[in-house]
Each structure stands twice: as C-alpha cells, then as structure tokens.
Amino acid sequence: MTHKPGVAIIGCGLIGKKRAKACGGAQLIACADVQLNRAQELASMAPGAVATDDWRAIILNPDVTAVIVATSVDVAPEITLSAVMAGKHVLVEKPAARRSVELLPVIETAKQKGVLVRVGFNHRYHPAILKALELYNEGVLGEMMFVRGRYGHGGRAGYDKEWRADPRLSGGGELIDQGVHMIDLARAFLGDFTEVNGFAHTYYWDMPVDDNGFMMLKTPKQQVAFLHVSCTEWKNLFSFEIYGKKAKLQIDGLGGSYGVERLTYYKMLPQMGPPETMSWEYPMGDDSWAIEFAEFLEDIRLNRQPLVGLADACAALTIVESIYKESGYDHNT
Numbered sequence: 001m002t003h004k005p006g007v008a009i010i011g012c013g014l015i016g017k018k019r020a021k022a023c024g025g026a027q028l029i030a031c032a033d034v035q036l037n038r039a040q041e042l043a044s045m046a047p048g049a050v051a052t053d054d055w056r057a058i059i060l061n062p063d064v065t066a067v068i069v070a071t072s073v074d075v076a077p078e079i080t081l082s083a084v085m086a087g088k089h090v091l092v093e094k095p096a097a098r099r100s101v102e103l104l105p106v107i108e109t110a111k112q113k114g115v116l117v118r119v120g121f122n123h124r125y126h127p128a129i130l131k132a133l134e135l136y137n138e139g140v141l142g143e144m145m146f147v148r149g150r151y152g153h154g155g156r157a158g159y160d161k162e163w164r165a166d167p168r169l170s171g172g173g174e175l176i177d178q179g180v181h182m183i184d185l186a187r188a189f190l191g192d193f194t195e196v197n198g199f200a201h202t203y204y205w206d207m208p209v210d211d212n213g214f215m216m217l218k219t220p221k222q223q224v225a226f227l228h229v230s231c232t233e234w235k236n237l238f239s240f241e242i243y244g245k246k247a248k249l250q251i252d253g254l255g256g257s258y259g260v261e262r263l264t265y266y267k268m269l270p271q272m273g274p275p276e277t278m279s280w281e282y283p284m285g286d287d288s289w290a291i292e293f294a295e296f297l298e299d300i301r302l303n304r305q306p307l308v309g310l311a312d313a314c315a316a317l318t319i320v321e322s323i324y325k326e327s328g329y330d331h332n333t
Helices: 014-021 036-043 055-059 076-085 100-113 127-138 179-190 288-302 310-327
Strands: 006-010 027-032 050-052 066-069 089-093 117-120 144-152 195-201 212-218 224-230 237-244 247-252 261-267 276-282
Touching: 006 014, 006 055, 014 027, 014 036, 014 089, 014 288, 027 036, 027 055, 036 050, 050 055, 055 076, 066 076, 066 288, 076 089, 076 100, 089 288, 100 117, 100 310, 117 288, 117 310, 127 179, 127 237, 127 247, 127 261, 127 276, 144 179, 179 212, 179 224, 179 237, 179 310, 195 310, 212 310
Parallel strands: 006 027, 006 066, 027 050, 066 089, 089 117, 144 224
Antiparallel strands: 144 237, 195 212, 212 224, 237 247, 247 261, 261 276
C-alpha cells in the first residue's frame, strides 16, 4: 500500500474547503483556522483529521508533508515562511502576499531548506487553458502578437464590507484579487512584461480599494497584454484571447455562473478571409483545483520546481504595485 503524503490546511473558509475537496492523493490530517468551528467542520471531511485554532502547532506536526495556506492575504507570507522554516512544502493561495517584498524572505528560505512552494494560480489548470497552452506549445499560433482578457463579477450584497475590501487584509481590491490571475495567464503566453501601464479605480462599491483595474503590459518584443478586471461586471464574464500571426485562440466562460467553458481555434488561411474554425466545450465541473494539486504532489515526489511559484507571484504583484502607485492608491501597510 502506497503511503499518502500528509497535508495540513490553514484557513478553512471557502477556498480552504475547495482545497480540501481537491487533495486526493494526499491525506488531510490537520486543519487550522482562527475560528475553531470552521476548522472542525473541515476536519470532519477526513477521518482522523484534527482541528485547531493554532496554525503553528500543525506545521510542526511530523506527519505533515505539505501545508496549504488559504488564509487572508495579510497573514499568508508569515504562515508560508514559518511552514518553509519547518521544512514543509507549501501551496499558498494567490496572490501569496500583499506586496512582492513580503515574499523575498520566503524565496530565500525555501532555497536554503530545499522545499517547494507553489502559488495557487488554479486558472492555469482549467481545461480550456490547458488545451490552449498545448496548442501554443505546438506552435500553431506562430509568432505571438498580443493577448486580450476580461474577467469580472458583480460582487454581492455587503461585498464592500468583506475582508477583501480592507486593504490591511487584502493588499488592494479587484486588481490584486482577480487581476493577478489575468496577469499570470498573460505571462504564460507572452513571458515577462517590462513596461507596465494601467489604471485602478473605485467606481461603484463604497470601499477604499479598487473595483476595476485596467492594464496594458508590454514585453521587450512589444507584445501586449490588454487586460480588464472588474467587480462591477453585473453578469459574470471570463474572456481570454490569444493572438498569433497564424491563428487566434479564444477562451470564454469558466463554468457555473461564468457560462460553459469553451475554447475556439481560429486558423488563418493563406487566402485570408474567414478562418478555419474548431471548438472544444468543457461542460463538466471545475476540476482545476484537483489537477493543480495533483501536479504539486508530483512536484514533491520528483523534487521538481513547481510550474507556478513564488517568482511568478512576485512578477504579478510587482505589476499590481506599479499600477496602484500610478493610480494614487496607497495600500502600504
């Protein structure tokens, strides 16, 4: 019988529950949350799992191989660093910190301890994105030109009173929340951005953080990512388009309230005109969390650096910080 790695989850809210349901291949053995009842509820999903309101105790548990950090952003860097210092591998939910500088000691300590840290950018593991990356890696797009992305939701009653609306806890608003997902996807297709322009603003919600973020990011080759994220998108929307000189890929929907996830491949013909078109639909539930975590377990087994790590989180946060500064938001804490 193969021994399953032991996993602890710190932060047992909505994301912690998603992570718990997606940790197949591992054994959930401990849950921690400042609200003990939430930890107890999550622990009840796994026979023998313990619950506590003391996260420091579970990272010292010798049966814990990996720690999932799904807390509010303000405490994520401290918990991640402590877990790394204890020799644990870590999956920390995006954006992993409020500012990129908070991740620098984590990066250094992870190197010293020889442990792996993956950042939870689960959107990379949606089936349409995976298929798009497969086509991209096959070279069907030709030389890349630009990407265009829109991602938005409409919030909910009381959204401006939630922890996400408090910059001390979240580090910012929509730009740091959903914006980092779009930045990460753009980087997956275009690479690093060396020129950052953008604007963040609060249009609707009564909160000190932004509810809309607009970005125009350039690579050294002048390839552009044109991105917009919003929590005033009254009908939930996800749209991501990838343009090469030979073809275009278009991803719409993420399932659920965002609509059926679909990838469309538009292949340019020699005579130009209407392109050759092929589509894939993914009507199943969202298994991106499970695919991402399974890959993390494989990273651990092979001692392989995760595809999406702390350097990627730092790159996304640096862009966010630049736009906040440009837009007059002071979220330094």
